[in-house]
Amino acid sequence: MARNPSIIETKQLNVFYGTTRVISDVDMDVETHRITAIIGPSGSGKSTLLRCFNRMNDLIPSFHMTGSVLFGGQDLYDASVDPTEIRYQIGMVFQRPNPFPKSIFDNVAFGPRVNGFKGDLNGLVEDSIRRAALWDEVKDRLRESALSLSGGQQQRLCIARALAVQPQIILMDEPCSALDPISTQSIEELMRELSNEYSIVIVTHNMQQAARVSDYTAFLNPGEDKISELIEFGETRQIFTNPTDERTEAYITGRFG
Amino acid sequence: MAEIVRGQFDRQMRRRRLHGQIFHILCLVSILIGLGMLAALLINIFIDGWQRVNWSFLTSFPSRHPEGAGIKAALFGSIYVVALAGALAFSFGVAAAIYLEEYAPRNWFARIIQINIANLAGVPSIVYGILGLEIFVRFLDLGKSVLAGSFTLALLVLPIVIIAAEEAIRAVPPSIREGGFALGATRWQTIWRLVLPQAFPGILTGVILAVSRAVGETAPLIVMGALTFVPFTPDGPLSRFTVLPIQIFNWVSRPQEGFHEAAAAGIIILLVVLLSMNALAVLLRNRFQRRLEG
Numbered sequence: 001m002a003r004n005p006s007i008i009e010t011k012q013l014n015v016f017y018g019t020t021r022v023i024s025d026v027d028m029d030v031e032t033h034r035i036t037a038i039i040g041p042s043g044s045g046k047s048t049l050l051r052c053f054n055r056m057n058d059l060i061p062s063f064h065m066t067g068s069v070l071f072g073g074q075d076l077y078d079a080s081v082d083p084t085e086i087r088y089q090i091g092m093v094f095q096r097p098n099p100f101p102k103s104i105f106d107n108v109a110f111g112p113r114v115n116g117f118k119g120d121l122n123g124l125v126e127d128s129i130r131r132a133a134l135w136d137e138v139k140d141r142l143r144e145s146a147l148s149l150s151g152g153q154q155q156r157l158c159i160a161r162a163l164a165v166q167p168q169i170i171l172m173d174e175p176c177s178a179l180d181p182i183s184t185q186s187i188e189e190l191m192r193e194l195s196n197e198y199s200i201v202i203v204t205h206n207m208q209q210a211a212r213v214s215d216y217t218a219f220l221n222p223g224e225d226k227i228s229e230l231i232e233f234g235e236t237r238q239i240f241t242n243p244t245d246e247r248t249e250a251y252i253t254g255r256f257g
Numbered sequence: 258m259a260e261i262v263r264g265q266f267d268r269q270m271r272r273r274r275l276h277g278q279i280f281h282i283l284c285l286v287s288i289l290i291g292l293g294m295l296a297a298l299l300i301n302i303f304i305d306g307w308q309r310v311n312w313s314f315l316t317s318f319p320s321r322h323p324e325g326a327g328i329k330a331a332l333f334g335s336i337y338v339v340a341l342a343g344a345l346a347f348s349f350g351v352a353a354a355i356y357l358e359e360y361a362p363r364n365w366f367a368r369i370i371q372i373n374i375a376n377l378a379g380v381p382s383i384v385y386g387i388l389g390l391e392i393f394v395r396f397l398d399l400g401k402s403v404l405a406g407s408f409t410l411a412l413l414v415l416p417i418v419i420i421a422a423e424e425a426i427r428a429v430p431p432s433i434r435e436g437g438f439a440l441g442a443t444r445w446q447t448i449w450r451l452v453l454p455q456a457f458p459g460i461l462t463g464v465i466l467a468v469s470r471a472v473g474e475t476a477p478l479i480v481m482g483a484l485t486f487v488p489f490t491p492d493g494p495l496s497r498f499t500v501l502p503i504q505i506f507n508w509v510s511r512p513q514e515g516f517h518e519a520a521a522a523g524i525i526i527l528l529v530v531l532l533s534m535n536a537l538a539v540l541l542r543n544r545f546q547r548r549l550e551g
Binding site: 054056059061084085087088089091092094096098099100101110111114115158161162165 | 430432433434435437438440441442454455
């Protein structure tokens, strides 16, 4: 696979909650227009790592980190960076669909509105919903509450909402864990399509999902001391067929986790 | 072995069922006592006051003659004072709750503030009257006016509003805030556009409780210096005033039978004011809830 330029790079990333170190020394590159999966057992810090990429961890008072996260070469944690400014360039989709209790239209328009979009809002909303492969299902009911959609539709609406602010990269935190298999399949297909234009990082506890959708896979695993480290990171095909670390092999063959 | 155990279970079953029935009956009796008392009170008042409730009672000022005495001054006074107090308590209460829930760091200092707000809700209302007299009437020199009365009542019900608003804000799921932040909304945008609309029905419930309390308060306003005989309606925020409970109290303490009837009629008016304020707030709340749920 031809290498694309990196969009996110972590360097010696260490994460602490209070004085407890939870992730140690992660170095990884996320390539543009690829899907990168982060896998690992429960409690291995997958979500924590993902949330370092758009500074969502800042909302947790005891969080702090050392090392750096570069986004397009810029240090995200530099003192001069306003996290709000980062977050509209980096989309995020959460574990449980979290549509706002507003209409379908207002959900998608929320991002553009708060960021001061002046232009054809209707066009932008339609375009975003189309990209999330939801348009045909909702085009006649844009004024209805987003809460009236099914779980799978809600999650695609959340993806449309994230796309509406034109991010370069989308972070997905176990986006299918609350969905049934059919909705999961449609989200996975959507991810493949989106990867033509966006870079995607997906956290998943489902190894088959990582194998199915991702180009690269990162395996996080807590050691004896409960501190997680990046055991192995490489092309998904190689990780799943020919892992170099025996812990990776043990995990993907289902011997633990 | 199994036989013995099952035999025990069967015997116990009868006792357990009996206990359940006794508890059920106890609960029923408790609610009936409460409802019975309320019904007795209402019936008694309606019998005494019903024939006095008419248009001239509503549009007349108090008088030395029981037959001519009306409730106009107190009714207007109550509406002005309570509406202003409600608006004040709502604005300051919601702002304080937002600060405590969304901005204040979670430390011992914030916890002390929170505990003390709960304590304030339990302070006897007459203490607020003394505070109101000192601060608003004397120190700020507002006089014994509608404004001073509203401030005093607002202070009295502020803890109720803050606590209810805090609970309503806390009940908004964190995932909604995260969703807002992740799209690049600032903290203020997230609060204003996502958290508050969702918390609003709960906040309104608190305001209903607060206003209901304020309508019925007498002691703090008497201490503060509200009048007991007012032959005029308030003509502005600095006008002197009286309120329904004070007027009722005044009539009850007169010896003539006619004033007692006027007092009963006044209580009916007070109940109507209270219920219609509550109904309005419930209506608003339900409309808002429907809009959220779609």
